[in-house]
Amino acid sequence: MANIHRNRGCSLSQCCLHILVFLIGFLVVSLPSSFVIIQRGKQHFKKPDIKYEETQEQRIEKEFNKIYEDFSQWNLTLCSHASYHRGRHQKVISISVYGKESKFIDNQMYSWTTTILPFFELLVSEMNQLLPQWILRVYIDFTGSTKSQRKHFYKFSNVDICDMNNIPMFGSSLRKFLPGRIWRFLPIFDPYVDYLLSHDLDSPITQRETETIKMWLSKKQEKNFFYIARDHIEHSSFILGGLWGASLIRARHTLVNIFKPMLIPSIVQNYHGNGDQKFLNDYVKDHVRSHSLIFDSYFCDMLGGQPFLSQRPIDGCYLGCIRPCCNNTKNVHFRERRIPCPIECRPKDHLDWIYC
Structure with a gap:
């Protein structure tokens, strides 16, 4: 009997040993795969590495800063030494002037021999009468002009001549890439x-225009940092080049x-x-729409705006x-068909202003 019990004990020990070997083998085989599963689980919850695309504003800012590293340090006028000596807080009306001989010509009316000087003198006279506190800035290319014509531009006390071949801080570089009609926008960067x-x-410049400007200058309009006028059936663009x-301040x-794109050659050369x-309308409109005082005779309902203050x-x-x-007294040169302006674009107390 003793031998029988001894043999059973030995068999039991062998069974235990087999079980132990099996467990060790199982662990050796299964643990690595479990580890991989755990690691895969961890990888599944790893924070994704997302690359966000730059916005148009960010791209413009980066390109601008690359070209003009010291922009924040600019402390001169973008016109001339004469404009600098007028001091700060200037009110400026800005125009572009260039004749047929200039590579920027896109209006055959502009000629040194016929129209430029007469137009200029009339504009100066109107400013003296209607906007005496304002300065006329003339961004000009004198190519094709005579010495006496050039001298004539410097005779007026309310005029600053901004020679596009000699703009402070830029010299003649702007003339190489900035379109002629956009020269007049340069004071936007002028401190x-x-x-x-x-x-x-x-x-x-007429009284009908200046009374809207005076309204824009009032304290009631402080939230409106932009001014827009549209006064013709063909004035269907949100902003017109010479009426904003x-x-x-x-x-x-x-x-x-907003205006930085105009100083980036790769952008502005397309205009x-x-x-x-x-x-x-590509770069400014959407940024100023809700901060503009707008006067409109034909598209006030579609583009926004209020009636003019006088007929x-x-x-x-x-x-x-x-x-x-x-x-x-009667414009004998007027040959257009008269088109009534919409009732919405007439003052409520002057619905009889059929043609605004």
Whole structure:
């Protein structure tokens, strides 16, 4: 009996040994795969490495800073030494001037022998009468002019000549890539300018225009750092190249950032000819829409805006018209078909202003 129990004990020990060997083998085989599963689980919850694309504003800012490293240090006017000596807080009306001989010509009306000087003198006279506190800045290419014509531009006390071959901090570099019609936008970067109005050389300044400007300058309009006027059936763009204004004193940093693309050659070179208007609508419109005082005679419902404060003095004398359009008792040069302006674009107490 003793031998029988002894044999059973031995068999039991062998069984235990077999079980132990099996368990060790199982662990050796299964643990690595379990470890892999755990690792895979950890990998599954790893934070994804996402690369975000730059916005258009970020790309513009990066490109601008690459070209103009010392932009924040600029402390001169973007015109001339004469404009610098006028001091800060300037109110500026800005125009571009260039003749047929200039490579920037896109308007055959501009000729040194016929139109440039007469248009210029009339504009200066109108400013003296209607906006005496403002300075006319002339961003000009004198190519094709005579010595006496060049001297004539410097005779007026309310005029600053900005020679595009000698702009402070830029020299002649801007002339190489900046489209002619966009020269007049340069005061937007000028630390000495508080208010800027972009204007056309061949368009008169009228009381109907200046009364809207005075309203824009008032304290009630402080939230509106932009001014827009549209006064013709063909004025269907949100911003017209020669009928807008900017209040730098109200939003200088914002306005500078908005207009930075115009100083990036790879961008602005796509806007030659009549491209100034397209540039404004591509890069400026969406940023100023809700901060603009707008006057409109035909598209106030579609584009936004309010009626003008007074009626046109004569047919064809609209803001932005080409001379001679406002200097006759009856405009004998007006040949367009008269189109009534929508009721929505007329003052509520002057619905009888059929043609605004």
